[in-house]
Amino acid sequence: MRLLLVEDDAELGRRLSERLGAVGMAVDWVQTAESARDWPDLAETAAVILDLDLGLPDGDGLDLLRHWRASGEVVPILILTARGNWRDKVEGLNSGADDFLVKPVRFEELLARLHALWRRGRGQAPATIAAGNLALDPQARTATLAGQPLDLSRKEFALLHLFLRRPGHVISQDMILEQLYALEAERDRNAVEAHVSRLRRKIGRDAIRTVRGLGYRLEV
Amino acid sequence: MRLLLVEDDAELGRRLSERLGAVGMAVDWVQTAESARDWPDLAETAAVILDLDLGLPDGDGLDLLRHWRASGEVVPILILTARGNWRDKVEGLNSGADDFLVKPVRFEELLARLHALWRRGRGQAPATIAAGNLALDPQARTATLAGQPLDLSRKEFALLHLFLRRPGHVISQDMILEQLYALEAERDRNAVEAHVSRLRRKIGRDAIRTVRGLGYRLEV
DNA sequence: GCGAAGCTGACATAAGCCTGACAATCTGTC
DNA sequence: GACAGATTGTCAGGCTTATGTCAGCTTCGC
Numbered sequence: 009m010r011l012l013l014v015e016d017d018a019e020l021g022r023r024l025s026e027r028l029g030a031v032g033m034a035v036d037w038v039q040t041a042e043s044a045r046d047w048p049d050l051a052e053t054a055a056v057i058l059d060l061d062l063g064l065p066d067g068d069g070l071d072l073l074r075h076w077r078a079s080g081e082v083v084p085i086l087i088l089t090a091r092g093n094w095r096d097k098v099e100g101l102n103s104g105a106d107d108f109l110v111k112p113v114r115f116e117e118l119l120a121r122l123h124a125l126w127r128r129g130r131g132q133a134p135a136t137i138a139a140g141n142l143a144l145d146p147q148a149r150t151a152t153l154a155g156q157p158l159d160l161s162r163k164e165f166a167l168l169h170l171f172l173r174r175p176g177h178v179i180s181q182d183m184i185l186e187q188l189y190a191l192e193a194e195r196d197r198n199a200v201e202a203h204v205s206r207l208r209r210k211i212g213r214d215a216i217r218t219v220r221g222l223g224y225r226l227e228v
Numbered sequence: 229m230r231l232l233l234v235e236d237d238a239e240l241g242r243r244l245s246e247r248l249g250a251v252g253m254a255v256d257w258v259q260t261a262e263s264a265r266d267w268p269d270l271a272e273t274a275a276v277i278l279d280l281d282l283g284l285p286d287g288d289g290l291d292l293l294r295h296w297r298a299s300g301e302v303v304p305i306l307i308l309t310a311r312g313n314w315r316d317k318v319e320g321l322n323s324g325a326d327d328f329l330v331k332p333v334r335f336e337e338l339l340a341r342l343h344a345l346w347r348r349g350r351g352q353a354p355a356t357i358a359a360g361n362l363a364l365d366p367q368a369r370t371a372t373l374a375g376q377p378l379d380l381s382r383k384e385f386a387l388l389h390l391f392l393r394r395p396g397h398v399i400s401q402d403m404i405l406e407q408l409y410a411l412e413a414e415r416d417r418n419a420v421e422a423h424v425s426r427l428r429r430k431i432g433r434d435a436i437r438t439v440r441g442l443g444y445r446l447e448v
Numbered sequence: 449g450c451g452a453a454g455c456t457g458a459c460a461t462a463a464g465c466c467t468g469a470c471a472a473t474c475t476g477t478c
Numbered sequence: 479g480a481c482a483g484a485t486t487g488t489c490a491g492g493c494t495t496a497t498g499t500c501a502g503c504t505t506c507g508c
Contacts, residue, residue, distance in 0.1 A: 202488085
């Protein structure tokens with residue numbers, strides 16, 4: 009279970025990473041909204057812990073949250089707020105947060121909530137997501153086609169992961185760009201086409217259906 | 229949005245049902261664990277609000293929660309606990325609750341959390357519009373005829389969407405032009421006729437009835 | 449049976465997409 | 479740190495598809 013922790017408070021950040029690490033979680037810890045916004049591996053992140061009380065010049069936690077949701081990011085997000093700051097909580101939940109916790113954080117509760125989020129994301133199911141004859145395990149970073157292991161590059165894996173989270177749904181090229189590249193310099197849409205092409209070569213030409221002018225869809 | 233409220237406290241139950249009802253939700257309120265356990269319409273319930281402090285002879289809230297989850301019930305469940313009863317929260321989340329709220333309940337927060345739960349749940353149960361043997365899911369951008377997936381171009385999809393929003397109503401050519409072309413330069417009405425023709429080929433000639441001089445109507 | 453309205457097959461065209469090839473970049477290994 | 483191999487971005491040319499237009503036909507109401 010890989011987490012992104014967005015926490016500006018050095019003391020709290022260190023303590024949380026340590027304890028989460030101790031129970032076997034992989035924690036990426038960033039201390040600014042900017043580095044969080046540009047975080048490249050959200051597709052491989054099981055959940056985000058986001059401190060709303062970020063006192064930073066480059067945008068606060070709520071902005072970050074809205075940005076992610078606006079760009080179609082579906083990773084579960086748990087927000088932290090100071091006690092009594094209930095307006096922020098409501099605002100946060102309305103902006104797409106999945107859960108919140110009031111500081112001071114009680115570690116057992118944080119753990120329980122993370123597990124709940126994670127189970128929910130997986131639909132109570134085991135750690136793999138599957139559709140049709142495709143299956144993917146984000147934790148193990150493995151994927152199979154009809155039981156046979158697939159050899160996928162990082163981008164291909166991220167792309168397949170993205171598709172598998174919404175099988176049957178149209179995923180736009182812009183969404184793919186956002187997901188694969190965060191906010192890095194602009195990328196050509198042709199790059200997306202190239203990746204789709206390469207992925208198709210591996211999972212079957214017809215597995216990914218083109219929807220002209222809109223994007224792609226994983227056929228189930 | 230239809231809710232099941234499991235609350236033994238008459239005062240709190242009444243207040244919550246009233247306020248939830250006032251914002252347009254359909255609330256079913258039960259006061260015992262037994263009637264909740266036997267509740268027949270969970271499949272049509274958008275979320276359950278469950279008071280964990282049920283002081284009843286026939287089982288407490290946690291038992292109920294575990295019972296539902298054990299029997300595969302997936303409805304989102306939000307639990308209520310007394311302040312400071314954090315052991316129950318952890319227990320509840322570990323038993324499959326999706327969220328919790330500490331009493332006293334702040335109504336705006338409850339609303340926000342319900343909406344968050346609902347949005348989340350929608351990811352799995354897509355909102356489709358249907359009429360007759362036609363169905364369409366705007367989110368997934370899919371459409372089916374008698375269960376069979378339809379292969380529609382962008383304009384055809386938009387057209388069918390337009391019809392399905394007002395089945396049985398006459399849609400004028402001007403209305404279609406407006407919808408399909410937004411602010412672009414004006415288009416020939418013949419373009420509309422061509423699109424209708426193409427759509428008819430795919431969903432059946434008789435599905436769309438021509439109303440001379442007025443427009444078209446989707447037959448249901 | 450006449451005219452207007454609507455239908456539809458055929459076609460042109462352009463937008464959108466695909467993919468092989470290559471260069472740049474990254475990654476891991478010795 | 480240098481190298482090999484894998485990965486990824488870019489380009490170009492070719493291919494497919496969507497869609498507007500036209501022309502001739504059908505249908506409808508009177």
